[in-house]
Amino acid sequence: MSLNLSDSALLRSANFIAGQWREPSGPRLAVTDPATGALITKVPDSGSDEARAAVDAAHAAFASWRKVPAKQRAQIVRRWNDLVLAHQDDLGKLISREQGKPLAEGKGEVAYAASYIAWFAEEATRMNGEVIPTPVPGRRMFALKEPVGVVAAITPWNFPAAMIARKIAPALAAGCTVVCKPAEDTPLTSLALVHLAEQAGVPAGVLNIVTASRERTPEVVDVWLDDARVRKITFTGSTPVGKHLARRSADTLKKLSLELGGNAPFIVFEDADLDAAVDGLMASKFRNGGQTCVCPNRVFVHDTVHDAFADKLATRVAALQVGPATDPASQIGPMINARAVEKIERHVQDALARGARVLTGGRLLPDLGPTYYAPTVLTGADATMACSCEETFGPVVPLTRFASEAEVLAAANDTPFGLAGYFYSQDVRRIWRMADALETGIVGINEGAISAEAAPFGGVKESGYGREGSVHGLEDYLHTKYICQGQLD
Numbered sequence: 001m002s003l004n005l006s007d008s009a010l011l012r013s014a015n016f017i018a019g020q021w022r023e024p025s026g027p028r029l030a031v032t033d034p035a036t037g038a039l040i041t042k043v044p045d046s047g048s049d050e051a052r053a054a055v056d057a058a059h060a061a062f063a064s065w066r067k068v069p070a071k072q073r074a075q076i077v078r079r080w081n082d083l084v085l086a087h088q089d090d091l092g093k094l095i096s097r098e099q100g101k102p103l104a105e106g107k108g109e110v111a112y113a114a115s116y117i118a119w120f121a122e123e124a125t126r127m128n129g130e131v132i133p134t135p136v137p138g139r140r141m142f143a144l145k146e147p148v149g150v151v152a153a154i155t156p157w158n159f160p161a162a163m164i165a166r167k168i169a170p171a172l173a174a175g176c177t178v179v180c181k182p183a184e185d186t187p188l189t190s191l192a193l194v195h196l197a198e199q200a201g202v203p204a205g206v207l208n209i210v211t212a213s214r215e216r217t218p219e220v221v222d223v224w225l226d227d228a229r230v231r232k233i234t235f236t237g238s239t240p241v242g243k244h245l246a247r248r249s250a251d252t253l254k255k256l257s258l259e260l261g262g263n264a265p266f267i268v269f270e271d272a273d274l275d276a277a278v279d280g281l282m283a284s285k286f287r288n289g290g291q292t293c294v295c296p297n298r299v300f301v302h303d304t305v306h307d308a309f310a311d312k313l314a315t316r317v318a319a320l321q322v323g324p325a326t327d328p329a330s331q332i333g334p335m336i337n338a339r340a341v342e343k344i345e346r347h348v349q350d351a352l353a354r355g356a357r358v359l360t361g362g363r364l365l366p367d368l369g370p371t372y373y374a375p376t377v378l379t380g381a382d383a384t385m386a387c388s389c390e391e392t393f394g395p396v397v398p399l400t401r402f403a404s405e406a407e408v409l410a411a412a413n414d415t416p417f418g419l420a421g422y423f424y425s426q427d428v429r430r431i432w433r434m435a436d437a438l439e440t441g442i443v444g445i446n447e448g449a450i451s452a453e454a455a456p457f458g459g460v461k462e463s464g465y466g467r468e469g470s471v472h473g474l475e476d477y478l479h480t481k482y483i484c485q486g487q488l489d
Contacts, residue, residue, distance in 0.1 A: 019204025
């Protein structure tokens with residue numbers, strides 16, 4: 001399938017190991033357009049041999065890369081950022097074609113990814129240690145920051161550029177080397193970004209990437225989990241997989257960053273600016289067709305404003321244009337695959353069977369294709385429904401009424417997950433009460449777009465641990481070495 005890329009070299013179909021693009025001798029994995037099912041290209045369906053070769057290369061490169069001065073590492077990462085922005089249109093096309101999001105969103109994701117690369121390029125020169133006041137004469141005490149070592153990055157399909165950037169940029173800035181396994185649905189964007197990192201001057205072996213199918217991914221990842229040379233795992237994905245990685249990492253005590261599932265509440269209080277709340281919900285819920293870990297999954301609206309809010313929201317949602325990324329008018333693209341659509345339909349049908357009502361949407365769109373689902377608003381949702389207990393990961397908004405702050409706070413926190421939470425209110429005292437009491441790692445107050453490279457991103461409870469972005473994101477790729485020198489008097 002033609003992608004009409006200005007730079008055809010961005011379309012890669014090989015693994016990158018030890019500074020070489022290695023064509024596979026074994027099976028290949030088909031990468032398809034979720035809008036049509038058409039084949040884009042095929043990439044390696046890698047296994048244990050490729051995974052082990054990637055670690056060998058990263059381990060060998062670590063000894064020299066960690067000694068590269070921070071300013072020089074920063075310059076390389078900055079060149080990577082510049083190349084990503086220079087290829088924004090082509091990368092946006094790749095994202096849209098293999099992931100399905102509209103082209104404008106694809107290009108926006110490239111800019112978002114680049115913001116992390118630029119941020120961590122700047123932070124590379126700020127990994128300051130400290131001089132510790134000595135308790136006795138004749139001694140000097142220091143705490144230094146050092147890279148953890150080889151990092152294994154496992155990334156999801158929903159943001160194939162941003163998730164790569166958010167993991168690899170801090171690793172390179174810190175002086176770590178990387179082995180990476182992108183999602184089987186969206187490997188092409190990741191391969192293109194690695195190609196640009198190579199062009200930016202990342203030395204051979206410092207950054208390695210292998211692709212694999214869903215069936216062979218455990219074979220790849222198990223090699224990395226069992227290898228003591230891999231000192232950190234960074235993963236974005238489901239909570240069950242995150243728990244598996246944590247258990248398997250225990251034998252070698254790897255450092256872990258886990259950004260896992262969410263079940264974000266979005267609360268509209270009676271004093272909220274309803275138009276602003278609708279704007280915020282549209283921005284946070286329908287980005288990437290609802291296929292984000294921080295999008296609102298449960299929407300609670302106060303009794304006194306529920307009907308007015310529901311009407312405003314349903315009008316906006318009904319007007320969303322659904323279609324392929326190739327159509328400039330599209331605002332909602334296809335879901336990533338048939339499994340995603342099946343889950344969305346299951347959640348909607350379960351809600352209807354339990355008493356919910358459709359205000360708009362609530363149906364498949366077979367005229368567009370098997371992976372399209374109409375943006376949906378449901379009323380009458382409650383805690384017994386699957387859409388309240390599981391991430392729908394699609395364009396479905398279930399509305400639940402509430403009567404008091406205490407009631408909605410208890411409902412919002414009644415979940416094992418704790419990634420993001422949102423609420424709209426004009427009461428300053430309530431704002432601080434809710435911000436303190438919500439059991440989430442991220443809180444949006446009168447704001448639906450919360451992600452930024454300078455802010456720490458991550459959750460609590462079963463949404464994982466560790467942070468990405470900000471100074472805290474760099475810290476997750478470092479450990480602290482204490483040095484004590486005596487007999488100085």
